[in-house]
Amino acid sequence: MKRGETVKTKTDAEIVLDRKMVTLHNRMVWDLERCIGCQIGPLTCPKDAITHVPGVVENGHLVKRASADIDPEKCIFCGMCAVMCPTNAITAWVDGKVEVPVQKFEAFPTLVESTKFAGALFDWERRDFVIDNCPTNVISFDEEKETLVVDQQHCIRCRQCEVASDGAFQVVQPWEGTVELFREKCVEGCTACADICPTRALHIAENGELALADYYCIKCGACMQVCPIKATTETYDITFESHGVTYTRAHERITNRAELPIVVDRWRVKHTPVESGAWVQALMRLADDKAGMVEIDRKRALRRKDLLKALKGASLFLEE
Amino acid sequence: MAEIKEKGNGHGRETEDLRIGVYVCHCGSNIASVVTPSEVVEYAKTLPGVVIAKEHRYMCSDPGQALIQQDIKEFGLNRVVVAACSVAMHEPTFRACISDAGLNPFMFEMANIREHSSWVHSHEKAAATHKAKEIVASAVAKVSYVRPLDMFEVPVTRRAMIIGGGIAGISAALDLADMKIDTYLVEKTPTIGGRMAQLDKTFPTMDCSICIEAPKMVDVGKNPYIHLLTYSEVKEVSGYIGNFKVKVERKPRYVSLDKCTGCGLCEEVCPISVPNEFEEGLGPRKAIYVPMAQAVPSIYTIDMDACIRCYKCVEACGSLSAIDFAQEPEIVELDIGAIIVATGYDTWNPEAIEEYGFGVYENVTTMMEIERLHCAGGPTVGEFVRPSDGKVPETLALIQCVGSRDKRYHEYCSGFCCMYTIKNAMLLKWLYPEMDITIFRIDIRTPGKTYEEFYERAREAGIHFIQGRPSEIIEDPATKNLTVHAENIATGQHVALEVEMVGLANAAIPSDGAVDLGRVLTVPNDTHGWFLESHPKLKPLDTPTEGIYLAGSAQGPKDIPASVAQGSGAAGRASRVLNAGTWEIDPIVAYVDPERCINSKGGKCTICAQACPYGAVINLPGTGEASRIVPAKCHGCGTCVAECPQNAITQHHFTDGQIVAQIHALLADEPETKVLAFICRWCSGMGADNAGVSHFEYPANTRNILVMCAGRVDRDFVMEAFRLGAGAVLVSGCHPQDCHYIEGRNHAEDRMEKLAGQLEKLGISPGRFRVESVSATEGAKWARIMRDLNEVIQDLGVAAIEAENEAARPQLTKRLRRMREVPEVDYLLRLVESAPLRDLPSQTQRAFDAGIGKKVVQEPCATVPAEADACKACAIAEACETLGAATKGGA
């Protein structure tokens, strides 16, 4: 290894990339226990450094979780994946501090998301229930301040607490979109998606059947990745213009929507304003194509240059 | 545009009888102390056609040459043989000598009785003398069949190209520009400057490296005669001296050269940091970058492998609009008269030496890293810190010869490491007087001017030197300190020295891609990959390819003074050609006898076109037109000659007749005891010379026939040798990557492999025929091969060899029937066999009528007149047109 070359260390629990120069030390950490193999990382990465590792489904159950793997030669430590990861499995470090270079240089936005707690509105009887109910175990009771606190860094914004607390918790999810379950299309007896769903939106109902509570869904799409009925896709080029140059980028489109038991569509993401080609490109790959483009709130998009750019590309595509 | 003219200095003795003069040189005692010249002279007098034979202490001296010239006049000599040293050494000398006396320079043959006899058989004087006689006989046989040839005169494009913008390339460019020669400087990185720009101070004067180099870089940037092509690489080179056609690829910088002002605003906003190669990865650069502050041109480049296309830079650049993501690679085509290769060196990755732990132990560094770490312009702004914790180390060990002078990695000495190690120790001692510095060395080599004094100063400064190559470095995982284990040769004791940081003086290696570039240029690289000079002493800046010169570390590690001197030297060599207007090139090209080419009878043969590494053949299968070779494109390897199944192709000065005559001369006496070697004149020939220069002894029963390229060696030659009874036959060329004719030796290898199988079937023991590759520096290997082959002969015994040959002879004779189709060979064989020359078959009659020694002129281009449709189909019609005049009467 020459100085400045990236070193990858992989254990069952995490993948760590280290790039050490004397005056700069970059590190990316993928927490494999949080990773659900959802495809958002691979779609976000501008260098295609992340690959999806499929899960293993046996007899309708997930026996090995889907996850991700990283090519150390391609990663450039931009940190875009860390921003977009829906389960906060990825952390970018610069010189020992958590820092996302693309955000520091305003080439990438911060997603607008939050989980707030109003103690006054809370029925404290439910305290332990709400804490236990959180699928990611990020709510705890602060003895000193006598209130419930949320580990914001690891909260996945599933809104389980919101429902469980009867509204004392207020969650803002970054992604808007839809999720639909068509039970009749499922493989008999399969509940693999419930095994991967990080939010319990997909769950086994009291009657023993697979059920969807779409309010909790964070639109990560991990369920589609483990579903034995695979989406087939075709690639097409999206042409878009930026800074006076017309680019094309390969994009995937599902061709067998009608056969799929579970379909997640991402339409729009809330984020701080940003002027960046990298963001436009990430968005173009992440937001589901047709539905996403049609549903995007045009008025709001007009106010935000970046989305406008996304739309420019999209309009080209829509015309074809 | 290229145009070839025949120069009319041929002389009219061709039809006269043979009148050969043989001159045997003593070379002081170099030859005479082993070979008895007088015996050789007496023997030479008995050879057919020899009218006079003489000896002299130094044939190459003025009196020696005068002797030849006088005899030419007095005895009407029409051919001359000098038995002395290597063709590489003095063939040009004697060609000029006889030319001055009015003979065509090609009516000459060199018999090498020094490198190939006296120097390698000093303990077998009688055998060496006997061998010298046969070498002379072979030269006489060949010279009897040589024909006068005229040099081609080609025009010269007065434009130079330099590959590599280090200090050597910069020096060459500035000198050429001073002569008002348009010069293209091609550099693969975004800036010129090379390795010197990375250095802190320079030995032995300790002046700041970039401070003295930057002004020169700026001069290059400003000079109207120098055209910089940075971030560019040479992709294709065709043509020949004075008339190269070059294709250079300009990689896209994504920043416009005209618009970028180098302000650096883009760099500030770019979010992506990657390791800076210029800083040896010690510090970062952005995705949009200039490698260093003094870069020339001072223009930014986007590294697309790192860029995420956020377009922050576009925004920052604003109205200058210098950033252009639409740029694409661009091919620049240049007409160039002479080329200088100055691609320098790279540093070797010492990870391979696991004992030293580079790449594993953070505080083990390379010496280039140390340069950057104490350089004020470096990533730490001159603060010398160790990588693990950023602290200034109190103790430092520097280890020399890491991967150099080490048989496991690189045998050679990297030349400048001793000096830069001492330099870095001294510099650190200045900066940190308390630092304890120990240098582990094998030897200290200080051959430059004031270098030894520099070493002396280092010792006075309190730097410790331990003689011994460390066996191991061990890291303490807690402190990250390192313990260097070595055997102190001076005291014989084991040393275990704990230090906070280690610097490795890692070997210099040829720059990345040097071998590929060698192939593009058809310039050979030596076994290590360094570009090979034409002659180590007398032509250190020339390459075997005329018109291409070497400067700086591209040829082997060199310090700055030597690189600068070579840059100027190479500029001088190149300007010799560029200022000449026209240049003469060797006429040893191949030509097709149209009557014999099967295509003239409607054949569809493409063999010669496929064999030619230079695309010099106009091949029109199925048109009824014979193939034709464009002389200016032909480099004279002779590969097509050997491949042609019709024996329709001949190579001037290396005709089948001439070579067969040599085979006969060398195998006339006791052939079963002999090793006959067909060797290329470059690698193997120079390797055999190298064995001589190094006085590597080997048995004296070995005989050589020199051709330009192993590719010229026809199967028939090998079969003829065995038919005549040879004990063993060797065909030896360059190593595959070194072939002077790109593919020539590979064709030979394929061809000979097939032949080996056939010979084995005929009962020739496999050890008796061998194909080898020997480089110009592998004298020892050459001697070993010669010993091996001799052993094969000894082991089998003459009787067994005779029996094998006897059994194979009828088949060989049968297979060699076609060789006689070459009129000249048939004529020769009739003479040898004393067969009647009457009733000659018409072809032989033709050869005879023409006079074997009759002058050969370029055949007019009768086959492909410019208007013919065939021309349109022909791949090189363009070249043919331009060469119209050369092909006399064509187009």
Ligand SMILES: Cc1cc2nc3c(=O)[nH]c(=O)nc-3n(C[C@H](O)[C@H](O)[C@H](O)COP(=O)(O)OP(=O)(O)OC[C@H]3O[C@@H](n4cnc5c(N)ncnc54)[C@H](O)[C@@H]3O)c2cc1C
């Ligand atoms: C650690 C260290 C310290 C040293 N200190 C000293 C010192 O103090 N004093 C001293 O005299 N010498 C010193 N030297 C030696 C010095 O670096 C060399 O003498 C000098 O750099 C040789 O110059 P060059 O132009 O031949 O080659 P280089 O400096 O290597 O330049 C070659 C150039 O060619 C370019 N190039 C390579 N391949 C291609 C290609 N295919 N196409 C286009 N361009 C190409 C390269 O990018 C480079 O710019 C030191 C060397 C080292 C390693």
Ligand code: SF4
């Ligand atoms: S840090 Fe950037 S380059 Fe690396 S994996 Fe994440 S998105 Fe890809």
Ligand code: SF4
């Ligand atoms: S577009 Fe590329 S070079 Fe320009 S600022 Fe962004 S990452 Fe850097």
Ligand code: SF4
């Ligand atoms: S190899 Fe010989 S026969 Fe075949 S095309 Fe060439 S010259 Fe003619």
